[in-house]
Amino acid sequence: MGALRSLSLLLLGLWAPALSAQETAPLTFSIDPETGAAGVEVGDLLDDPRLLEAVHSGLPLRIQVLIQLWRDGFFDDEEGQHEWRASLIFDPLTRRYQVQAGGNPGPALEVNTLEEARRILQQTLFVPLRPSRPGRFYYIANVEMETLSLSDLEELQRWLQGELGPVVAGEEDVQGALARGFRRILVRMLNLPARRFQVRSPPFEITPS
Numbered sequence: 001m002g003a004l005r006s007l008s009l010l011l012l013g014l015w016a017p018a019l020s021a022q023e024t025a026p027l028t029f030s031i032d033p034e035t036g037a038a039g040v041e042v043g044d045l046l047d048d049p050r051l052l053e054a055v056h057s058g059l060p061l062r063i064q065v066l067i068q069l070w071r072d073g074f075f076d077d078e079e080g081q082h083e084w085r086a087s088l089i090f091d092p093l094t095r096r097y098q099v100q101a102g103g104n105p106g107p108a109l110e111v112n113t114l115e116e117a118r119r120i121l122q123q124t125l126f127v128p129l130r131p132s133r134p135g136r137f138y139y140i141a142n143v144e145m146e147t148l149s150l151s152d153l154e155e156l157q158r159w160l161q162g163e164l165g166p167v168v169a170g171e172e173d174v175q176g177a178l179a180r181g182f183r184r185i186l187v188r189m190l191n192l193p194a195r196r197f198q199v200r201s202p203p204f205e206i207t208p209s
Contacts, residue, residue, distance in 0.1 A: 026043030036131040037129075037130045046121070051145060058090065061087065063121070063143070066143075067083075067139060068081040072138060084102060086099070097111050099117045134206050138203045
């Protein structure tokens with residue numbers, strides 16, 4: 001019963017509606033009118049005082065940008081997706097920032113100031129997606145920024161390996177989705193700062209060649 005109750009809570013977290021899109025969201029699309037290829041300009045993601053306060057208290061900030069290509073129709077079809085991740089950690093002892101962006105598995109960059117960290121995160125993303133058939137299309141970017149302590153992450157991993165693990169054994173995608181749902185619930189329960197918004201590109205047409 002405990003596993004089923006926990007699973008239900010996770011699903012509720014996954015289906016909870018995202019925050020509404022913000023007109024001043026620091027993210028803009030540029031679309032090639034001929035191919036439909038997209039570039040995404042990432043602006044200042046560190047303009048939320050609550051997030052910065054949490055970072056300066058030692059909590060890691062995790063940033064996820066999920067970009068989806070959709071074909072506009074009577075029923076919209078998802079044509080593909082691309083994910084970009086970044087993280088920011090402030091060390092109160094050295095007063096330095098560790099920044100990792102783009103999913104690079106190498107060591108994080110260490111910088112001395114918040115402005116340097118901003119510049120690393122402010123970059124142009126070249127999205128490896130484009131329409132493969134004629135039609136009317138658009139892109140959507142879902143941005144999630146959240147803080148979570150290292151002890152919370154360890155507790156989440158233990159919970160997944162214990163109670164939840166047998167329920168979704170062999171289903172890696174499902175487990176990953178449930179983990180994200182649990183993380184959202186945990187962020188809300190602990191009242192940790194988080195920011196979510198969605199940006200949609202203008203629609204565009206791809207004509208037969």
